[in-house]
Amino acid sequence: MLPILTWPPESPEFLIKERCDRCHGERGFSTNPGKPRLAGQSEAYLVVAMQEYQDGSRSSQTMHAMADVLSLLEIKAVAAYYARQIADEENATSHRD
Ligand code: HEC
Secondary structure (H helix, E strand, C coil): CCCCCCCCCCCHHHHHHHHHHHHHCCCCCCCCCCCCCCCCCCHHHHHHHHHHHHHCCCCCHHHHHHHHCCCHHHHHHHHHHHHCCCCCHHHHHHHCC
């Protein structure tokens, strides 16, 4: 199946709400042990991980489906967003219910 490419790319906030937050959390502070925490992870690491899920070199059926439809620009935007969610981690924790 061809990936659905949108232009301009969707904002990371929108993509994360649509596709990522139910597992990883809106800001990447996952509390579920099976769903890795993405907040504060290196941007480069997150981009590579997403590309590996896309091309299948890192196998996860769930994450392959999640990564498959994202363009490189979208992957980079989402990775940058999660990577910078560290400075106000305490703030995020205190708002978690
Ligand atoms: C249905 C739940 C689910 C959704 C939705 C989901 N993920 Fe994941 N994600 C997982 C699981 C489970 C793993 C661990 C897979 C593995 O073993 O590699 C994972 C792993 C990852 C990793 C690797 C983290 C690491 O530490 O190596 C990244 C990056 C990632 N997800 C990003 C995303 C992004 C970005 C989205 C939204 C586009 C998303 N995920 C949506 C469940 C999900």
